[in-house]
Amino acid sequence: MIKVVRSAVIDAPIERVWSVLRDFNSHTAWHPVVAESHIERDEPSDQVGCVRNFTLRDGHQIREQLLTLSDRDHVSTYCILDATLPMRRYVATVTLKPVTDGNRTFWHWESTFDVPRGREREFADLVGNGVYEGGFAGFRAYLRRPTVATGGRAAARPAHAMSTHGVVVSRFGGPEVLVSAELTAPAPGRGDVRVRHTAIGVNYIDIYVRRGEYRMLEPPAVPGMEAAGIVLDVGEGVAHLLPGDRVGYACTPPGAYCGVRTLAADAVVALPDDIDDESAAALMLKGMTAEYLLHRTHRLRAGETVLVHAAAGGVGLLLCCWAKAIGARVVGTVGSDDKARLAREHGADAVIVATGGRFADAVRDATGGHGADVIYDGLGAPARDENLAALAMCGHWVAYGQAGGAHGALDPGVLAERSLTLSRPVLFHYTAERAQLEAIARNTFDALRRGFLRLSIRHRYALAAAADAHRELEARRTTGQLVLMP
């Protein structure tokens, strides 16, 4: 049995290093000898038991299985299942420990394995030098990789307030209250990060906020719940981000409609390399909403019937295609034939053009009288009676928004008629804990990667034209996702 041990000190906080290494398929991004890699059977790449199947630059093929993964101890163990190399009983362990003196990371990598007699030295060198030491060097290069917007990590470290431009809600009201303004992004304090936005998502909640229906800000103040960008600098105590990282967020309080923003780093996640900024800005809030609605508020199962209101809207399209990928039967409601076509393209099995606000009978017709097992409803009060009538026995009405008006009081007695369940969920409660946020974001990016989510960004506006974006969204003239470009 050969034992190989290598260790190194990485100049980054342990949370940053672990956030990459815990992903069993991340080695394609940072290991110089890995040419291509994928996780078999589409399993999550942090699930114990998953298998990575990869090709080395020299042509060798290896399948490795993840045996243990501990986020608490920062340890993962894996073994080779088969390889075109003559290695047997290969079991390796990666252990990270914090260097508290300097906020760096100690990375310990060791393995034991057998090879044919006489080739021990050759393989000890291959694994120790080629794989482990080569991996350390590759990982360091990966952390230093230059980014487009800053031209490199060293370029941006202003420790003072920066002036920037943005759009503010000057008073509560219509789209015209959105006006351009010069703003200041303060240097990040403890726990903060300062981000240069590259794309900003527009959501219906921004309209509620602008109108003063959700009192999440007091004018004059910057609205906006989600954006993507590049980290300029981080405050003390921020361990999971570095200047130059590409990031995205969807969080309260509002404040995204601006060029540079300083905000709590806890809400911000590093973007995977294969998720571009515009997609992230369009996806963070709406995609994470779809994630928790389909997996947490209601655990959707194959075979269930789903009714999606505003099925051609920003969240609606994502709900349709993800629900379809889960194996549900998807019925949508929309306001026009064009929108019906779009919803169908995104996986809706049946689409109801509900111009008069009536849809319950059509839902019964489309489901052989069964009704909807779950309704994803962003409409609110106007659709209430129709929703109750459209639900199947023991159905679940998930009221996640109120585009048509606030929900009034509801007598629990009406739920008893068919043992119905009503949920009134809010994304930010599901993402309040960092571990939950990371899991929801990871699943959302993964769903995009695997085609379960399809983005349809058809509307791009300059940041200064945010009022136009609101006008179009409120007039229901848009489909898919809207993005502001700072």
Next chain:
Amino acid sequence: MIKVYTSSVIDASAEAVWAHVRDFNRLPQWTPFVADSRIEGGQPADKIGCVRNFRLKDGGVIREQLLALSDYDFQCTYSILESPMGVANYVATLKLTPVTDGTRTFAEWWAEFDCAPEREGELAQQIGQGVFQAGFDALKAAFRR
């Protein structure tokens, strides 16, 4: 029970650092805060169970017992028998691990102990920074390349 964990990187091989810290009676020679030290009962300083009785430069006297010592793993574990710090069930470990990339040493020093709840923050600071980090700083100075 609280745990205090401090770690650092020393610019020398683990063998060299271990030779510097392994002697349980050698605190006055390598830490900045110990005035003098002796092993009770004339026992060898690497005998498991031996007790070091040392005086801090601020005058406090501490008695610590060696619980484990491994030249293979470069680590030693000891407990506090008596001290003016107001801690109970105090067990600490000093462990060195070679960093193969550059002949350096990853040094860890941690302790678990009980104390009055309102003193946890102060003691964590005093032990983590005042003792462990101060020890590491002295090692880094001794092995500065």
